[in-house]
Amino acid sequence: MKNRLEDTLQKFKGQCDYLEVRLEQLSTLSILYRGARLELLREVQGLGGCARAYHRGGQAFASFNSLDQIDRFVAGVIAQAKLVGHSKTQLAPVPPVQEDVPAKLKNDPRAVSLARKIEILKAYNDLILSADEHIRSSAVRYQENYKRIYYGNSEGTRLMQERIDFGANLTAIAAENGNSQFGSVSCGSSQDFNALLGHEEKLRQACRDAVALLQAPEVKGGKYTVILDPRLAGTFVHEAFGHTSEAEKVVDDPHLREIMKIGAVFGSPVLNIYDSGRVVGSRGYLKYDEEGVATEKTYLIREGRLVGRLHTRETAGRLGEKATGSARALDYRFPPIARMRVTCIEGGTTSFEEMLADIKEGVYAVDAFGGQSEEMFTFTAGRGYMIRNGKIEEMVRNVTLSGNLFTTLKNIDKVGNDFALPESGGGCGKGAGGHFQFPLPVAHGSPHIRIQDVIVGGEE
Amino acid sequence: MQNLLEQTLHLVDEAEIFQQNTLQNLVCFDNNRLESVETCENIGTALRVIKDGRLGQIATADLSAPQELAQRAAEIAAYGDVVKYHFPSQGKYPQLALADSAVRQQSAEEMIACGQELIAILREVHPDLLAMCSIVNDHTRIALLNSAGLNHAYERTCQSLMIGAKLTEPNNILQIFKCVKARHLIPNAVAIAQECAAEFQLARKTVPLRSGKYPVIFTPAALADVFNGFTAGVNGAQVARQLSPLCGKIGEQVLDQRVTIIDDGLHPEGTLTAPMDDEGIAAQKTMLVENGVLRGYLCNLKAAADLDCPSTGNGLRETALDRAKSYMAGVGLDFTNLILSPGQMSYAQMLANTKLGVEIHHITGILLGNLTNGNFSGNLEVAYKIENGERIGRIKDTMISGNFYQLFRERLIDLSSEQIWTGNFGGETGSFLFPYGYFADIDLSGKE
Numbered sequence: 001m002k003n004r005l006e007d008t009l010q011k012f013k014g015q016c017d018y019l020e021v022r023l024e025q026l027s028t029l030s031i032l033y034r035g036a037r038l039e040l041l042r043e044v045q046g047l048g049g050c051a052r053a054y055h056r057g058g059q060a061f062a063s064f065n066s067l068d069q070i071d072r073f074v075a076g077v078i079a080q081a082k083l084v085g086h087s088k089t090q091l092a093p094v095p096p097v098q099e100d101v102p103a104k105l106k107n108d109p110r111a112v113s114l115a116r117k118i119e120i121l122k123a124y125n126d127l128i129l130s131a132d133e134h135i136r137s138s139a140v141r142y143q144e145n146y147k148r149i150y151y152g153n154s155e156g157t158r159l160m161q162e163r164i165d166f167g168a169n170l171t172a173i174a175a176e177n178g179n180s181q182f183g184s185v186s187c188g189s190s191q192d193f194n195a196l197l198g199h200e201e202k203l204r205q206a207c208r209d210a211v212a213l214l215q216a217p218e219v220k221g222g223k224y225t226v227i228l229d230p231r232l233a234g235t236f237v238h239e240a241f242g243h244t245s246e247a248e249k250v251v252d253d254p255h256l257r258e259i260m261k262i263g264a265v266f267g268s269p270v271l272n273i274y275d276s277g278r279v280v281g282s283r284g285y286l287k288y289d290e291e292g293v294a295t296e297k298t299y300l301i302r303e304g305r306l307v308g309r310l311h312t313r314e315t316a317g318r319l320g321e322k323a324t325g326s327a328r329a330l331d332y333r334f335p336p337i338a339r340m341r342v343t344c345i346e347g348g349t350t351s352f353e354e355m356l357a358d359i360k361e362g363v364y365a366v367d368a369f370g371g372q373s374e375e376m377f378t379f380t381a382g383r384g385y386m387i388r389n390g391k392i393e394e395m396v397r398n399v400t401l402s403g404n405l406f407t408t409l410k411n412i413d414k415v416g417n418d419f420a421l422p423e424s425g426g427g428c429g430k431g432a433g434g435h436f437q438f439p440l441p442v443a444h445g446s447p448h449i450r451i452q453d454v455i456v457g458g459e460e
Numbered sequence: 461m462q463n464l465l466e467q468t469l470h471l472v473d474e475a476e477i478f479q480q481n482t483l484q485n486l487v488c489f490d491n492n493r494l495e496s497v498e499t500c501e502n503i504g505t506a507l508r509v510i511k512d513g514r515l516g517q518i519a520t521a522d523l524s525a526p527q528e529l530a531q532r533a534a535e536i537a538a539y540g541d542v543v544k545y546h547f548p549s550q551g552k553y554p555q556l557a558l559a560d561s562a563v564r565q566q567s568a569e570e571m572i573a574c575g576q577e578l579i580a581i582l583r584e585v586h587p588d589l590l591a592m593c594s595i596v597n598d599h600t601r602i603a604l605l606n607s608a609g610l611n612h613a614y615e616r617t618c619q620s621l622m623i624g625a626k627l628t629e630p631n632n633i634l635q636i637f638k639c640v641k642a643r644h645l646i647p648n649a650v651a652i653a654q655e656c657a658a659e660f661q662l663a664r665k666t667v668p669l670r671s672g673k674y675p676v677i678f679t680p681a682a683l684a685d686v687f688n689g690f691t692a693g694v695n696g697a698q699v700a701r702q703l704s705p706l707c708g709k710i711g712e713q714v715l716d717q718r719v720t721i722i723d724d725g726l727h728p729e730g731t732l733t734a735p736m737d738d739e740g741i742a743a744q745k746t747m748l749v750e751n752g753v754l755r756g757y758l759c760n761l762k763a764a765a766d767l768d769c770p771s772t773g774n775g776l777r778e779t780a781l782d783r784a785k786s787y788m789a790g791v792g793l794d795f796t797n798l799i800l801s802p803g804q805m806s807y808a809q810m811l812a813n814t815k816l817g818v819e820i821h822h823i824t825g826i827l828l829g830n831l832t833n834g835n836f837s838g839n840l841e842v843a844y845k846i847e848n849g850e851r852i853g854r855i856k857d858t859m860i861s862g863n864f865y866q867l868f869r870e871r872l873i874d875l876s877s878e879q880i881w882t883g884n885f886g887g888e889t890g891s892f893l894f895p896y897g898y899f900a901d902i903d904l905s906g907k908e
């Protein structure tokens with residue numbers, strides 16, 4: 001693979017402003033229990049490559065499985081870049097690197113037999129299904145990804161990177177009279193298979209929560225002071241701010257560039273947000289991105305002010321900013337775009353009790369189902385609890401939170417002192433350039449945070 | 461393929477080989493400029509085996525070692541799901557002409573010129589907006605071979621167009637886009653761009669709306685989003701798991717009697733029309749709801765075995781979220797081309813009849829939450845306030861929540877007499893032929 005890459009780069013370099021080639025071997029293992037059944041057990045082996053060229057500011061990309069046809073695809077991509085380009089190629093400068101980056105693992109998931117993995121997951125599944133008579137079904141999902149990526153570009157960078165990660169979501173489904181409710185536990189790692197172990201107690205609690213939700217009233221729709229637990233706050237920072245920090249949106253949009261001006265106030269001084277590729281062991285860890293740029297810890301907001309964003313070399317080059325190592329692609333089938341790695345609200349000073357103390361009526365929203373964002377973001381909590389006069393009271397369901405991106409960050413008035421970085425299965429999805437890339441391994445962390453005036457959906 | 465099948469059959473009882481060869485050409489304009497031109501080749505093989513009554517699945521883009529692949533599939537099958545079905549024999553497949561050489565042969569230059577024309581339409585009306593447009597041409601060849609003697613292949617083309625624009629102002633991001641796709645070159649792309657430009661005119665003005673219950677018009681695309689609750693409910697796998705609210709309700713009145721819903725895998729205009737599904741079951745037209753009465757569920761081989769009924773030809777290999785055809789995905793269960801019957805009232809009459817109400821075009825966050833129950837909620841990303849029969853401006857910061865079954869049982873005023881094709885952007889995904897939907901008393905909660 002290395003030789004093939006080298007030969008191609010030597011043959012075509014100099015024919016356009018910039019050329020890069022990635023060749024990948026990959027494998028994924030997916031296991032899914034639903035109810036008593038092992039519903040899905042499959043392995044996917046990938047072998048493919050891609051080439052990307054820039055010429056006079058124009059970009060073209062090709063992906064292929066016919067590796068013996070690599071020269072034909074590279075020639076095509078150079079011709080197409082010339083078709084697109086009519087200005088100047090502006091890529092942020094980065095030093096060329098040559099490095100082999102093998103995976104550094106505490107416990108290699110690939111060394112664990114399929115039989116053992118199934119035994120572990122089946123035990124979790126059995127635990128869920130026997131927890132309560134109202135638990136009707138389960139979804140115990142495990143995915144393991146392995147990749148070996150050979151990367152080279154016309155500037156002399158040559159990298160071999162190995163990446164391994166796994167994630168699991170263990171979900172209990174309680175149902176009664178056509179109403180179904182969930183409770184779940186998630187985990188994941190890029191370093192240690194043992195992160196999959198030891199979740200029994202949390203899972204029992206998740207089962208109890210799912211059953212309790214069957215009887216819980218629906219939250220009354222309206223505007224509330226809301227406290228988010230670390231998992232939901234992590235989802236919130238990912239959805240509400242992380243995606244907006246991905247720089248391609250800003251590059252060509254003069255209005256957004258004005259709003260997202262470095263130094264602009266986005267929150268109160270208690271708010272600090274960063275995105276880092278250097279959290280060892282997290283699913284969002286990576287040493288180099290898919291443009292061969294070393295990753296870093298990138299502060300996005302410091303003391304409420306915008307201080308950075310997530311760049312590809314092109315977005316950084318065109319904005320005259322520094323590359324951040326945020327150009328990521330799901331696999332060889334996709335071009336790199338600006339993506340998050342591990343996105344966090346940094347821990348603050350407020351205790352959970354202090355946060356609660358002065359709330360007359362509010363909602364404590366716990367656990368995340370997922371979220372989506374445009375100008376208005378939406379995310380769904382696993383469950384909620386009403387807060388009255390500083391006390392956590394009854395459980396409520398269907399807690400969907402939404403708000404306007406620009407005002408909600410400013411409405412974060414308390415940041416907790418209990419930072420946590422809960423890993424999970426699945427991943428981040430993003431559409432760009434006619435593709436939808438999902439699931440990219442990421443993570444997000446946060447302490448408890450408190451937000452004023454959040455719209456909570458539900459029947460009025 | 462034959463060779464791999466023979467090698468595999470030494471190790472297992474039954475085997476199936478699915479081969480995909482897709483070539484995709486894409487041009488993408490963003491922020492008024494041509495962003496990228498792409499060519500993506502996607503070739504791969506998926507192998508399913510049954511050994512001692514258990515299923516093993518593996519997929520690969522590397523067929524250099526068929527013996528090892530067969531071996532691994534057999535190993536996986538030792539732990540696999542217990543299957544109560546067999547791979548089917550050759551079916552009676554309809555002869556369908558699904559590949560249009562005009563889509564296959566359109567050059568990058570021609571695609572760029574088409575995109576430029578559409579971008580220019582939007583920019584002429586609104587010089588300050590940022591226009592975007594993606595055109596994707598897919599050409600896919602599917603071949604299926606199994607140990608029961610099935611051996612069939614077909615080709616299909618699809619053109620997918622997304623056109624839209626955004627505007628960013630302090631405290632206001634407006635983004636409007638339209639998606640359309642067809643198996644041929646899309647004939648009305650210019651009209652869609654013009655419609656998009658006209659809508660932008662309306663959307664630039666923001667108007668307030670008080671929280672409350674309103675009559676609401678859903679566009680066909682917005683209605684298709686709400687239908688996620690229904691497609692989860694008629695999914696035979698969900699029914700077999702007893703998680704669907706439609707369990708055991710065949711023959712019962714589940715929706716308003718004016719509602720008829722068909723999954724039509726043979727519709728000449730549908731983008732997922734094919735001679736067979738990805739398990740080799742001949743494509744068919746399946747009545748799901750007839751005059752409000754539940755008539756059937758969607759099944760692949762597995763769900764059909766669980767429910768003790770025949771497969772409806774809905775075993776499709778698609779990736780989870782973009783629902784693009786992929787050998788990498790397992791055989792799932794999904795609709796093909798979903799048809800919702802038209803009603804009596806025209807869209808113009810719906811609008812004229814609304815004194816104070818809302819027209820919804822796009823909801824964000826609707827795929828989150830508890831879909832199987834039919835519940836939906838999300839933000840009104842693009843929605844207009846209607847006053848005295850006229851759309852007067854865009855409403856923002858408003859959430860909708862409701863339930864599909866309640867909507868179509870208790871709140872339906874009428875469906876429109878006109879139907880429009882709609883669907884998610886991206887080639888090789890299901891499409892909807894839907895009318896506008898007009899409903900009473902929809903909960904909308906906002907700031908005021």
